[in-house]
Amino acid sequence: AGMVGFDPDVSYAAGTVGDALLSAPRHYTPQGGGVTDELATMQAAVDAAYGGVLMLSSGGTYLIDGELEIDEDIEIITDGALPAVIVTDGSTGIPIDIGGNIAADATTTLAANARIYSRFIEVASATGIAAGQLLKLQSNKAWYIDAREQSDITPSGDAAGTAVSGTTTTMVLEVGATYAGFVGKSFTIESGTNAGFAREVTAYDSGTRTATFAALPSAIDNTSVYRFPELLKGELHKVRSINGTTVELEDPLFDGYDVVDDVYGDQKEVVTITVYTPLKVKIDNLRIERPALNGANGWLMRMSYCAGHEVTRFGGVYGSAVGIQDVSGYRGRFSKLDIAGSNDTTTGYGVQWYGCTFASVKDSDFAGCRRGVVVSGLIPSNFCDVSDNRNHGGGEQEDGQAYYPEGTVANYGFGSHGTARGTTFMRNGVTGGHTGINLRGRDEKILSNQFHGEISECCVSLFYGFNTIVKGNVYQNLYSEGALANSSAQTETASFEATNINGRVPQDFIQHSFARERGFLDVSDNVVWGVRRYFLAFPSSGTDTWSDISVRANRV
Numbered sequence: 294a295g296m297v298g299f300d301p302d303v304s305y306a307a308g309t310v311g312d313a314l315l316s317a318p319r320h321y322t323p324q325g326g327g328v329t330d331e332l333a334t335m336q337a338a339v340d341a342a343y344g345g346v347l348m349l350s351s352g353g354t355y356l357i358d359g360e361l362e363i364d365e366d367i368e369i370i371t372d373g374a375l376p377a378v379i380v381t382d383g384s385t386g387i388p389i390d391i392g393g394n395i396a397a398d399a400t401t402t403l404a405a406n407a408r409i410y411s412r413f414i415e416v417a418s419a420t421g422i423a424a425g426q427l428l429k430l431q432s433n434k435a436w437y438i439d440a441r442e443q444s445d446i447t448p449s450g451d452a453a454g455t456a457v458s459g460t461t462t463t464m465v466l467e468v469g470a471t472y473a474g475f476v477g478k479s480f481t482i483e484s485g486t487n488a489g490f491a492r493e494v495t496a497y498d499s500g501t502r503t504a505t506f507a508a509l510p511s512a513i514d515n516t517s518v519y520r521f522p523e524l525l526k527g528e529l530h531k532v533r534s535i536n537g538t539t540v541e542l543e544d545p546l547f548d549g550y551d552v553v554d555d556v557y558g559d560q561k562e563v564v565t566i567t568v569y570t571p572l573k574v575k576i577d578n579l580r581i582e583r584p585a586l587n588g589a590n591g592w593l594m595r596m597s598y599c600a601g602h603e604v605t606r607f608g609g610v611y612g613s614a615v616g617i618q619d620v621s622g623y624r625g626r627f628s629k630l631d632i633a634g635s636n637d638t639t640t641g642y643g644v645q646w647y648g649c650t651f652a653s654v655k656d657s658d659f660a661g662c663r664r665g666v667v668v669s670g671l672i673p674s675n676f677c678d679v680s681d682n683r684n685h686g687g688g689e690q691e692d693g694q695a696y697y698p699e700g701t702v703a704n705y706g707f708g709s710h711g712t713a714r715g716t717t718f719m720r721n722g723v724t725g726g727h728t729g730i731n732l733r734g735r736d737e738k739i740l741s742n743q744f745h746g747e748i749s750e751c752c753v754s755l756f757y758g759f760n761t762i763v764k765g766n767v768y769q770n771l772y773s774e775g776a777l778a779n780s781s782a783q784t785e786t787a788s789f790e791a792t793n794i795n796g797r798v799p800q801d802f803i804q805h806s807f808a809r810e811r812g813f814l815d816v817s818d819n820v821v822w823g824v825r826r827y828f829l830a831f832p833s834s835g836t837d838t839w840s841d842i843s844v845r846a847n848r849v
Contacts, residue, residue, distance in 0.1 A: 318346035320372065327354030327380060335361060342367055349377035349579070356380050363391040368575040376580040376608065385591045388581050392572050392597035392620075398426060402552075403564035404538065409549040412533070412542045416566055419538050426532045427571045427598055427623055428540065429648070431672050432550060433479030433563045434491045435522030438735055438758050439711020475504055478521055479563065482509075485516030491562050507561075524712050526550070527672030529650045531600060531623050532568070544650075547675050547714065571600035571623065581609040590614045590637055596622060605629050613637045615645050616662070622649045630657035632665075641704070642667045643684075646674045648712075653678040660685045662704070668734065669710035676715040679707055686726025703727035703750070709734040711757060718742060728754045729768075729799075735812065736760045744768040744799075751804035751830070752821075759812020763803060763819065770798055770823025798823065801830040802849070808837035819847045 305311030321338035325331040335355060339347060343365035349355070351373025358381065371377045381388045399421030407414045414430075416422070475497040482490050492506040531543040550564050574596065581593045593612035596602060600623040608631035609616055616632035619625050625646075632643040641663025646652045648670030655678075659665035665684035668674045684706040706723030709716050713734030723729040724745040729752040732739070737758065744752040744766065752768050755761060802821045821828055828849045831839065 316345055318342075318348040318370070320348045320350075322350045323353040323355050325356050327356050330356055330358040332357040332359045332361070339363060339367065342369075346370060348372050351375045351377065351578070354378045354380055356382070357388060358382060360387050361389050362394060363389065363574065364394045364572070366573045369577070369579060370575075371578040374578075376578045376606065378580045378582060380582045382584060383591070387592040387595045388583070389594040391574055391595065392599060393595065395569055395572070395598045397567045398422070398570055399566075399568040401566045401568075403430065403550055403566060404552070406553055407546055407550045407564075409547070410545040412545050414540050414542065414546070416538050416540055419535055419540065422532060422535055422540060422568050424532050424534050425571075427569045427600060427621065428530045428532050428542065429567045429569075429621060429672070430527050430530070430550070431565045431567070432491075432526035433481075433493055433565075434526050435481055435520065436524040436526055436673065436712055439524050439733065441523045441711075479525075480519045480521045482517050483520050484518045486511055487517055493563055523671075525672055526562070527564075527648075528675055529621055529623060529648055529672070531571075547673075569598040569621070571598050572596075573601050574599055575603045576605070576607055577603075578606045580607070581612070583609075583611040583613075585611050585634065590640075592616070592618060593632070594618075595620065596625070598622070600624060602626070608632065610634045611636075614640045614642075616643045616659075618642075618645045618647060619649050619652060620647045622646070622652060625649060625652045627652070627654040628656050630654065630659075632657075632662065633660040635659075635662040637663065645669060646677055648672045649674045649677060651676055653680070655681050657682045659683070662686070664705045664708055664731075666707045667710065668708075668713040668716050670712045673712040673714045673734075674716075677713070678717050678719070679721060680717065680719040681721065682707070683722045684726075685724055705729070705731045705754075706744075708732065708754075709737060709758075713737065723752075724748065728752075730754070732756065732758055732761060734758050738762045739764070739766060741765040742767075746770050746798060748799045751799050751801045752824075753803045755803065755805050755809070755814070757807045757809070759809055761812075761814050763814075763816045765818045767820045768799070768802055768822060768824065798825050800824065800826040802828045804830045805832060805839070807832075808839060810838045810840060813841040813843070814839070816842075816844045817846050819849075821847070821849045 299311055299314055305315060319342040324334050335357060339361060346368045349371050351371040352375035357379060379388055401416045401418045403414060404417045405415035475494040479491060479493045482488055487509045490509055494504045494506050496505040526548060528547050532540060533543045534541040550562060552562055552564055583591055590613055592614055593609040593616045595618045597620040602622060602625045604627045606629045611634040613635060614637045616635045627644060635641050635643050643659040643662040643665045644654055646668050654666055666679050668677050686704045704726045705728045706726055707718055707721060708731035711733045714736055716734060716737045718730050719740040720742065722743045725747045727750045729744045729748055730739055731754040733756040735758050739753055753763055802824050803816065816829065829844060
């Protein structure tokens with residue numbers, strides 16, 4: 294029973310053949326021989342395999358002209374050792390877009406102040422929220438470290454608010470008379486009257502340039518300087534349970550949120566909560582090949598709102614913007630990747646985590662990318678792990694010019710943006726680029742990494758951020774015969790070796806770019822052999838400040 298008239302949409306009793314067939318892999322072989330577009334038939338095969346396994350042909354080539362969309366749980370594997378290859382002739386787009394059409398199940402706000410490390414939050418409404426869902430908190434306050442402004446509404450240089458008839462609910466914005474996109478945008482007052490408060494624009498009159506928002510403690514005057522942040526406080530969690538309007542999270546909060554003004558003068562923030570049903574996806578033994586087209590700004594694969602997802606033995610070339618982008622993912626696991634040619638001059642990431650929690654990438658190779666792995670997001674990516682990977686830089690930009698050290702746009706082995714928190718970079722190998730590892734976040738660690746010759750600027754670059762540990766790393770100069778180890782002292786400028794050293798051996802092991810006025814820097818147990826200038830370098834400014842620096846037990 295269950296064999297006759299089998300229907301994949303029917304729920305068969307346990308132990309029947311029909312029940313077994315429901316979980317059996319659905320085999321899809323190439324239809325077009327790698328020559329004819331088979332996007333439609335491949336999409337149909339994906340749709341039919343939802344909730345189960347789609348098995349592709351080992352060594353088979355699948356030509357698609359467009360994007361495969363995956364919006365339900367699925368596992369994609371092959372029937373042999375060789376990878377299945379998806380080839381696309383499109384210059385832009387995302388060959389595999391997972392979760393791109395997922396809509397929010399619920400949207401609400403944080404209804405009470407939430408303490409850091411608490412696993413319980415109070416929401417205005419729990420309708421549509423259930424255990425197992427992803428829950429994203431997004432504040433209207435700027436992220437602590439990187440308070441850059443939204444590029445589409447950046448105020449003019451004279452960015453001060455002006456009082457309007459003494460009211461505390463309206464303000465003239467000196468940003469031009471025609472822009473109407475302020476409604477729904479959040480701003481913070483950075484100095485002057487009401488400094489530190491954040492509000493959301495509820496109405497805007499472009500004729501008078503007047504914005505309306507919730508009341509502030511005192512009237513605004515022309516000392517109130519405002520900013521519309523681009524990067525915001527926030528975090529991504531998984532729901533454990535619901536009790537009325539109390540939501541229990543799988544993990545404690547990483548931050549605290551003050552949404553209620555009180556007698557102590559706490560400054561109110563608005564925290565929007567968005568809830569999604571996550572996808573569980575597994576991809577194994579797959580390769581995606583795009584054409585090498587100048588100006589092509591495409592991806593290889595994007596994953597959105599996934600939890601417990603796995604990507605193994607995945608390779609690809611010329612996903613110029615991003616190889617794999619993981620958006621709002623929870624506990625994603627990536628391993629044995631082989632990604633080359635993510636070489637866009639403004640993105641160019643082999644793997645990008647964007648507002649993720651507890652992601653990891655291990656035992657993977659990157660080449661010709663502007664950056665092998667980057668940790669970033671509109672809200673922070675928290676406690677991600679980049680370990681046991683290898684990155685050889687170089688490659689070419691979209692315009693055909695070589696990357697550093699020959700070109701004009703810096704490439705990095707691995708790195709983080711300002712919205713990275715708690716990232717660990719450990720036991721990675723880097724060669725062939727401008728900078729080995731570039732950090733901008735907080736509470737990050739660079740542990741036991743190997744840097745080799747042909748790094749032109751520095752092994753470790755520290756931008757804004759704080760609480761950084763650099764421990765147990767090794768740099769070895771591959772061009773270190775005699776005096777040529779230090780090219781600033783070289784005399785044999787006409788020799789082939791000296792010419793190649795200059796620009797390919799780091800100036801410094803660690804290089805600071807901006808002041809770090811809080812937090813600590815701990816540099817210990819590193820072995821550095823043959824840099825051109827300094828072990829630890831600071832910009833030559835008489836006004837910048839660095840605090841709590843410990844440098845110990847290093848061999849230089």
